[in-house]
Amino acid sequence: MSERHDHEHGHRHDRGQHHHDHAHEHPHHHSAPSSSPSPSPSQGLRHRVAHLLTPHSHESADKLDPALESSARGMRALWVSLAVLGVTAVAQAVVVALSGSVALLGDTVHNTADALTAVPLGIAFVLGRRAATRRFTYGYGRAEDLAGIAIVLTIAASAAFAGWTAVERLMNPRPVEQVGAVAVAALAGFAGNEWVARYRIRVGRSIGSAALVADGLHARTDGFTSLAVLLGAGGSALGWQLADPVVGLAITAAIALVLRDAAREVFRRVMDAVDPVLVDRAEHALREVEGVRAVGELRLRWIGHRLRAEVAVVVDGEATVREAHGIAVAAEHALLHAVPRLTAALVHADPAPVPGEDDPHLALAHHTAA
Numbered sequence: 538m539s540e541r542h543d544h545e546h547g548h549r550h551d552r553g554q555h556h557h558d559h560a561h562e563h564p565h566h567h568s569a570p571s572s573s574p575s576p577s578p579s580q581g582l583r584h585r586v587a588h589l590l591t592p593h594s595h596e597s598a599d600k601l602d603p604a605l606e607s608s609a610r611g612m613r614a615l616w617v618s619l620a621v622l623g624v625t626a627v628a629q630a631v632v633v634a635l636s637g638s639v640a641l642l643g644d645t646v647h648n649t650a651d652a653l654t655a656v657p658l659g660i661a662f663v664l665g666r667r668a669a670t671r672r673f674t675y676g677y678g679r680a681e682d683l684a685g686i687a688i689v690l691t692i693a694a695s696a697a698f699a700g701w702t703a704v705e706r707l708m709n710p711r712p713v714e715q716v717g718a719v720a721v722a723a724l725a726g727f728a729g730n731e732w733v734a735r736y737r738i739r740v741g742r743s744i745g746s747a748a749l750v751a752d753g754l755h756a757r758t759d760g761f762t763s764l765a766v767l768l769g770a771g772g773s774a775l776g777w778q779l780a781d782p783v784v785g786l787a788i789t790a791a792i793a794l795v796l797r798d799a800a801r802e803v804f805r806r807v808m809d810a811v812d813p814v815l816v817d818r819a820e821h822a823l824r825e826v827e828g829v830r831a832v833g834e835l836r837l838r839w840i841g842h843r844l845r846a847e848v849a850v851v852v853d854g855e856a857t858v859r860e861a862h863g864i865a866v867a868a869e870h871a872l873l874h875a876v877p878r879l880t881a882a883l884v885h886a887d888p889a890p891v892p893g894e895d896d897p898h899l900a901l902a903h904h905t906a907a
Contacts, residue, residue: 610740610743610744611658611662611740611741611744611746611749611842612659612662612663613740614736614737614740614741614749615655615658615659615662615749616655616659617736618652618655618733618736618737618752618756619652619655621729621732621733622648622649622651622652622729622730622733622756623652624729625648625725625726625729625730626645626648626649626652628722628725629641629644629645629648629722629725629726630645630649632715632718632719632721632722633645635715635718636715636716636718636719638719638766638769638770641719641722641723641766641769641770642702642785643698643699643702643703643762643785643788643789644723644726644759644762644763644765644766644788645726646695646698646699648726648729648730648759650691650692650694650695651691651730651733651752651755651756651759653691654684654687654688654691654752654755655752657683657684657687657688658681658684658688658748658749658752660680660684661680661681661683661684661748661841662681664677664680665677665678665680665681665841665842675840675845676840676841677841678839678840678841678842678843679840679841680841681746681747681748681806681841681842682747682748682803682806682807682841684748685747685748685751685799685802685803685806685807686803686807688748688751688752688755688799688803689751689796689799689800689803692755692792692795692796692799693796695792696789696792696793696796699785699788699789699792700785700786700789702785703782703783703785703786703788703789704782704786706782706785707779707782707783707786710779710782716770716774717770719766719769719770720767720770720771722766723763723764723766723767723770724763724767725763726759726760726762726763726766727760727761727763727764727767728760729760730756730757730759730760730763731756731757731760733753733756734753734754734756734757734759734760735753736753737749737750737752737753737756738750738753738754738757739753741753744842744878745839745842745843745844745877745878746841746842747802747803747805747806747839747842748803748806749842750802751798751799751802751803754795754798754799754802755795755799757795758791758792758794758795761791762787762788762791762792765784765787765788765791766784766788768780768784769783769784769785772784806839809838809839811837811838811839811844815837815844815876815877816835816837818875818876819835819837819846819848819872819875819876820832820835821875822871822872822874822875822876823835823848823850823868823871823872825871826850826864826867826868826871827864827867828852828853828856828860828863828864828867829850829851829852829864829868830850830851830852830853830889831850831851831889832848832849832850832851833848833849833850833851833885833887834847834848834849835847835848835849836848837876837879842878843878843879843880843881844876844877844878844879844880845879845880845881845882845883846872846876846879846881846882846883847882847883847885848868848872848882848883848884848885849884849885849886849887850864850865850868850884850885850886850887851886851887851888851889852864852886852887852888852889853888853889854888854889854890854891856888861886862886864886865884865885865886866884868882868884869882869884
């Protein structure tokens with residue numbers, strides 16, 4: 538027997554005439570009938586724009602649940618960090634034009650690329666708010682993974698550009714002008730990037746967005762490369778002409794390191810990897826449910842920054858359909874409380890085996906054989 542339960546971190550289960558609600562202090566949000574009138578024809582364009590850019594649900598009753606709130610937090614983090622990094626990059630670009638520092642040029646390019654990664658991530662967060670369709674039955678949350686890939690490619694491109702520029706300057710060394718301005722720009726770059734990095738990583742981990750965490754790691758590396766520019770400016774001030782391109786190469790190496798970390802983070806998400814601790818928590822919660830005799834196959838997967846679960850639980854073989862259904866609902870409810878950012882679960886109830894009885898899944902064996 539298989540039961541399909543859909544939640545967006547609110548526990549309301551409706552099947553025909555069957556309703557049950559849970560009154561407790563946990564942060565579940567229940568929908569209420571909407572009485573808002575349909576927009577008039579003159580409001581059509583404005584309604585479509587608002588529909589695209591604001592959190593919404595296409596269920597019969599609109600609601601702003603934690604999943605959509607997390608998308609809003611992600612968008613806010615993107616726009617704030619875009620503004621901070623944009624101002625930093627413009628200030629650094631002015632100093633690059635005055636000084637000719639190749640190290641600061643590499644840092645500026647990296648900062649600019651970091652700021653622009655807000656674009657694919659923003660598109661992904663907007664898409665992730667849209668409801669599932671008959672073609673995209675799981676919704677559009679995986680757009681975040683595509684955005685993560687775009688971020689990784691952007692980091693790789695900035696590393697290549699910084700490395701090429703540094704090598705060219707090693708072959709054709711030139712003195713750095715306005716060393717003091719370069720030093721100030723480097724300090725500004727470090728401050729801006731470190732603030733953005735902390736903000737992105739904190740929000741990304743809070744909402745479960747691997748792409749936003751990767752973007753935060755990108756910004757953190759930018760901060761340390763800005764400090765490297767400061768060292769290069771110091772070397773130039775002491776008369777070492779090659780200090781600037783050498784630091785540029787060091788920046789390239791630092792970018793390559795963050796590229797490795799970001800690529801690993803995004804690759805794991807694309808391959809549906811989850812923290813084994815989450816699996817342990819889910820299994821423990823299921824075993825505590827009354828009526829669950831054992832936990833069979835358990836799968837968790839990320840769809841954007843939301844988790845979904847598929848699980849088989851063993852119940853009494855003599856239980857009625859309603860009793861088994863109640864156990865499945867209780868199992869899903871336990872999962873929603875135990876696993877952070879879990880928004881939906883598919884619970885399948887298997888009857889406890891009886892000696893001499895054939896495996897109830899025997900008819901499927903030839904479909905699942907390796």
